[in-house]
Amino acid sequence: MPELPEVEVVRAGLAPAVTGARIAGVEVLDARSLKRHEAASGDFEALLTGDRIEAAVRRGKFLWMPLASGAALVGHLGMSGQLLLRTPDHPGDDRHARIRLHLEHPDHGELRVDFVDQRIFGSMAVDRMVPTDDGEVAGHSADVTGPWARSIPTQVAHIARDPLDPAFDDGAFAAALARRGSGVKRVLLDQGLVSGIGNIYADEALWAVRMHGEQPASSLSRRRVRELLQAVREVLQKALAEGGTSFDSQYVNVNGASGYFAHSLNAYGRTGRPCPRCGTPIVREAFMNRSSHRCPRCQRLRMPRTAPPAASA
Numbered sequence: 001m002p003e004l005p006e007v008e009v010v011r012a013g014l015a016p017a018v019t020g021a022r023i024a025g026v027e028v029l030d031a032r033s034l035k036r037h038e039a040a041s042g043d044f045e046a047l048l049t050g051d052r053i054e055a056a057v058r059r060g061k062f063l064w065m066p067l068a069s070g071a072a073l074v075g076h077l078g079m080s081g082q083l084l085l086r087t088p089d090h091p092g093d094d095r096h097a098r099i100r101l102h103l104e105h106p107d108h109g110e111l112r113v114d115f116v117d118q119r120i121f122g123s124m125a126v127d128r129m130v131p132t133d134d135g136e137v138a139g140h141s142a143d144v145t146g147p148w149a150r151s152i153p154t155q156v157a158h159i160a161r162d163p164l165d166p167a168f169d170d171g172a173f174a175a176a177l178a179r180r181g182s183g184v185k186r187v188l189l190d191q192g193l194v195s196g197i198g199n200i201y202a203d204e205a206l207w208a209v210r211m212h213g214e215q216p217a218s219s220l221s222r223r224r225v226r227e228l229l230q231a232v233r234e235v236l237q238k239a240l241a242e243g244g245t246s247f248d249s250q251y252v253n254v255n256g257a258s259g260y261f262a263h264s265l266n267a268y269g270r271t272g273r274p275c276p277r278c279g280t281p282i283v284r285e286a287f288m289n290r291s292s293h294r295c296p297r298c299q300r301l302r303m304p305r306t307a308p309p310a311a312s313a
Contacts (some may be wrong), residue, residue, distance in 0.1 A: 004196030005239035025102035033098035037125035059139035060195025066148035081122025162196035185213030207267035
């Protein structure tokens with residue numbers, strides 16, 4: 001599944017092409033990609049046609065485009081979703097294309113955005129906007145001054161801020177970890193607490209700070225939480241700089257190009273290969289219907305010390 005860096009690469013690629021564009025037409029080629037669109041709010045095509053896109057915004061793994069009407073077009077890439085920029089005359093024979101947006105941009109002229117999704121776990125929906133709980137800018141965008149900036153689609157409102165968000169509260173995150181007895185990797189994947197981190201970048205950040213994924217979150221000192229957050233941010237920023245992680249053709253940017261952060265991975269997907277730090281073979285372990293990758297020497301489980309039993313009278 002695309003994680004924060006991959007979705008941000010897509011958002012940054014879409015933004016200059018769609019911001020200010022009028023939606024001249026919409027084609028729904030597969031209604032299964034509208035599974036998160038509430039039919040009671042109106043017909044998807046009718047709601048979008050003639051509206052104007054104000055920006056492209058991201059929070060965690062969610063992407064949305066605020067509209068001049070006050071609603072938003074929300075996209076979630078799921079496992080294999082792609083948002084591809086096309087010229088109007090680009091061949092329309094992609095069998096995995098699910099939705100097409102025909103746009104008219106005041107500077108770039110006519111263009112097309114194709115939502116392509118091989119496995120159909122992703123979706124698009126028109127959603128209403130609500131104010132952010134904290135009154136801060138809702139997500140990452142090139143422009144944070146519009147009237148939509150402090151509003152968020154209802155489908156995204158439950159998603160926590162991500163570690164690259166200026167409004168992310170490090171102190172609140174540390175306090176939340178102190179109350180969690182579950183393993184720290186499970187906490188990192190909780191999108192209601194911190195968004196945008198998936199399996200790949202959780203494994204990479206934990207490797208960077210020599211931490212076992214099953215280390216109880218509540219056992220971490222404030223210093224270790226700070227180190228972990230710093231590692232998460234560094235990993236995400238590096239992945240962004242390298243265009244995200246592509247293991248196959250299912251993740252590409254808006255121009256169809258793959259990211260190359262896979263070449264910089266230290267733990268994830270490196271089963272049996274030597275740890276770049278100590279040389280011990282990386283191991284793969286079952287985790288929540290997926291896999292974790294770690295160095296068994298660098299990343300040992302360190303259980304919190306318990307007080308000795310009181311002496312009997």
